[in-house]
Amino acid sequence: MKLRDLMSKQVVKVSGVTMLPEVAKKMKQENIGMLPVEENGKLIGVVTDRDITIDAVAQGNINRPVKDIISANPVTVGPETTVEEALKTMTSNNVRRLPVVENNQLVGIISLEDLVEGGNPQMVIDALKRFHQNTKHH
Numbered sequence: 001m002k003l004r005d006l007m008s009k010q011v012v013k014v015s016g017v018t019m020l021p022e023v024a025k026k027m028k029q030e031n032i033g034m035l036p037v038e039e040n041g042k043l044i045g046v047v048t049d050r051d052i053t054i055d056a057v058a059q060g061n062i063n064r065p066v067k068d069i070i071s072a073n074p075v076t077v078g079p080e081t082t083v084e085e086a087l088k089t090m091t092s093n094n095v096r097r098l099p100v101v102e103n104n105q106l107v108g109i110i111s112l113e114d115l116v117e118g119g120n121p122q123m124v125i126d127a128l129k130r131f132h133q134n135t136k137h138h
Contacts, residue, residue, distance in 0.1 A: 001118040003086055004079035007100045007108030013038050014047075016067030020056050023047060023066050034097045036106055037070050043099055043106050045070030076101040077110065083118045086110055091130040 013036040014023055023035060033049045047070050055069040056062045076099045077086055090096060090112060100108035116124050 001083050002079065003077060003081045003083070003100055003108070003110050006083070006114045006118045007079065007110045008114065009108050011036060011106060011109055013106065014066060015039060016044060016070070017065045020052055020062050020064060020066055020069070024049075024052055024062075027052075034109070035066075036074075036099050036109070037066055038106065042104065043074070043076070043101060045072040046074045046097075046099060047071070048097075074099055078102055079107060083115050084123065086115060087112075087123060087127045090115075091127050 012026060012030050012032065014026065016037055016039050018037075027033065027035060027049055035047050036043055037045045037047055044067070047066050051069050051071065052062075056064070075089060075093045075095065077089055079100055079102050081089075081100075086098065089098060096112045098110050099106055100110055112124075112127070115127075
């Protein structure tokens, strides 16, 4: 199965000058943990709820634009990517969500949860185990 069939196509996004409190509110309203950040119609990065917590709140500096804390040049996949390829990309980059880009345009978001619908259950379980191993804190 291809990501085109599983991805979220209604993508909520923000611009780089959007202030972090507004970004956090948008994440809460939409019940999402990652937002793509665009400038002039181009994907320049992504921001996660964890980025906001660690790079802004924990440092006591939430009143700044999102571009200050984005993960620039994020790993992306195309809509014709298979579930298996997407899982490999996620685990090798230790991410749970990926922007889906076609012709340099953001066309969707694919999450690990989306892949559960289209993947082999054992493959998804194996990917979750790899995530757990990669994120264990000693």
